[in-house]
Amino acid sequence: MQKFVYQSASYDELADSPIEIGNQKVLSFTANNTPHQMAMYGPFTLPNEAQFLADMKKITEEAQRVVGQNPIDHYLFIVHHLEAGGGGLEHLYSTTLGARPGTYGSEVGYKNFLRLVAHEYFHLWNVKRIRPVALGPFDYDHENYTHMLWVSEGQTEYMANQIAQRAGFCTAQQYYDQLAQVLGGVENQPGNKLQPVAMSSFDAWIRAYRPDENSRNSEISYYDKGEMVGMMLDLMIVKASNGQKHIDDVFRLLYDKYYKGLKRGFTDQEYQDAVAEVAGKRFDDFFQNYVYGARTLDYATALGYVGLSFTSAPATTNGSLGAAIANRNGHYIVTSVKRDGTAWNGGLNVNDEILQLNGAAPTDEAVKQALFASAPGTALKLQAKHGAITHDLSLTLQPDPDRTYQIQPAANATPDQQRLLAKWLGK
Ligand SMILES: [Zn+2]
Incomplete structure (x- = not known):
């Protein structure tokens, strides 16, 4: 019974x-x-x-x-x-x-x-036992705010890829390629330059799962950016400890001290203190500038610690409209506009309808060719309907600002760099 x-x-x-x-x-x-x-x-x-x-x-x-x-x-x-x-x-x-x-x-x-x-x-481990103070025991009656989902989710994603690599499910180069792809997604998103990852975490309740057409311009994912911050911290810990420690040691310290010892979560400051204790060096400026601020991470320097080269190239040689357009029953509607792109600077808005393209009614082929496959500097004449108002717009296609990124072994990596690389890869 x-x-x-x-x-x-x-x-x-x-x-x-x-x-x-x-x-x-x-x-x-x-x-x-x-x-x-x-x-x-x-x-x-x-x-x-x-x-x-x-x-x-x-x-x-x-x-x-x-x-x-x-x-x-x-x-x-x-x-x-x-x-x-x-x-x-x-x-x-x-x-x-x-x-x-x-x-x-x-x-x-x-x-x-x-x-x-x-x-x-x-x-x-990370979030169910090693956790920020706000994430348990939960207050089931109210939202639970934390600045640290970039640790709870972003670093979990970072470790998932590390674990897959350590377990032999990808080669080192495949691992670098995967990191470079996430990095590109972060750096090509305009919101990354505006929203600190700590704020992305804090706003999760009202933003992350309710994206709108402006999300890419104003927000960054605490998963992807958190994975990149995790990579940077790991490389900085490996360098500062001369290959004695890596990010695993931060999780171990947090597990022992807060989960097992104090039986509670940790604060933002306590997380930074844990990193400092493991690395033997404080990274207060790093947290201020890149976690609680939105400055661009210095990937080249950190990857250089372990003898990896970091390069980038333009994603395409085409010009870029910086907007998405959908054909809805023969109506060509702007569905998103990227900050500082051609469309943004030329006055196009989300939900505008393109009535004329270079003096003719738009077609799928004309939209594709003129707006998405022309060279930078190409002049475009658009007539667009914004609500009840019709505008004539003159646009000049800007170069595509998106870049692709490569992480590769540097030809001249020193034995010391290779030793740190092995530690970073968990070998
Ligand atoms: Zn998760």
């Missing part, structure tokens, strides 16, 4: 414990002698179950090594296989993940799934 009676010590524990009843396929593996189960809901194709479970063991054991202390005696992955599957949510002893039914069949899908596993699994 007592078989299916469950108890929670508190409402907080109950809210953190998802329960699902159904005919899920259950897979099992052990990681560091701890039983792990996977409840697989919905249709999916798994080409090689034994390999999959071996890879799950590999990535969870690599994640276990970061903090080096295992707070769990069991763990459950609830995986929902849905056509639009993706994302996940972390808990103390479990996570729910979304995956497409065919995700395990392609190399990209398979590796992305393992990265998602690393992200949600690393949360069992």
Whole structure:
């Protein structure tokens, strides 16, 4: 009779414990002698179950090594296989993940799934136990504000990619390419120059999950920017400690001191103090300028510490309208305008309709050619309807401001730089 009676010590524990009843396929593996189960809901194709479970063991054991202390005696992955599957949510002893039914069949899908596993699994330390003061125990009656989602989410994403790399699921160069891609997304977004990542975190309740057409101009993601700040801090710690420490040691210190010792979260200042204690050096100016301010991170210097070169090039040689236009039943409507781009400077607004393009009614082909495939300096004549007002606009296409970024081993890396590189890569 007592078989299916469950108890929670508190409402907080109950809210953190998802329960699902159904005919899920259950897979099992052990990681560091701890039983792990996977409840697989919905249709999916798994080409090689034994390999999959071996890879799950590999990535969870690599994640276990970061903090080096295992707070769990069991763990459950609830995986929902849905056509639009993706994302996940972390808990103390479990996570729910979304995956497409065919995700395990392609190399990209398979590796992305393992990265998602690393992200949600690393949360069992970072955020569920190592956490800012605002993130638990939660005040369930009010919003819980914190400046540090760039640590809780951004650094979890940073560590997920580190863990996948350390576990051998990508080469070092593939890891650099992946970082360079996230870096490009951050640096090509105008909001990155305006919104400090600490404010992006603080505004999560009202902004992050309610994007509008101006979000890219005024905001930056605490996931992507947080991953970049995590990379910078890791490189700076490796350099300052001469290869004795890396960012793992910050998580270890926070786990011991605040989760196990003081049994509470940490403040912004205490996080900075923890980094200083590990690195043997304070980075107050860095936090002020790049976390609580919106200055551009000095990637080249930090990557140079470990003998990596950092270069960039224009994304295209075409001019850039700096706006998106959608054909809605034959009406060409501006759906977004990028800060300081051609459209922005020329007076185009979101929801304007393009009535004429260079003296003729617009067509898909004309819009594509004239607005998106012309050389910088090309003059454009537009007639646009803004509400009830019709404007004639003369625009000159500006060069595309977007850049692509490359991170590669420098040809002249010294043995000292290579030693620091090995530490950074967790070798
Ligand atoms: Zn997360």
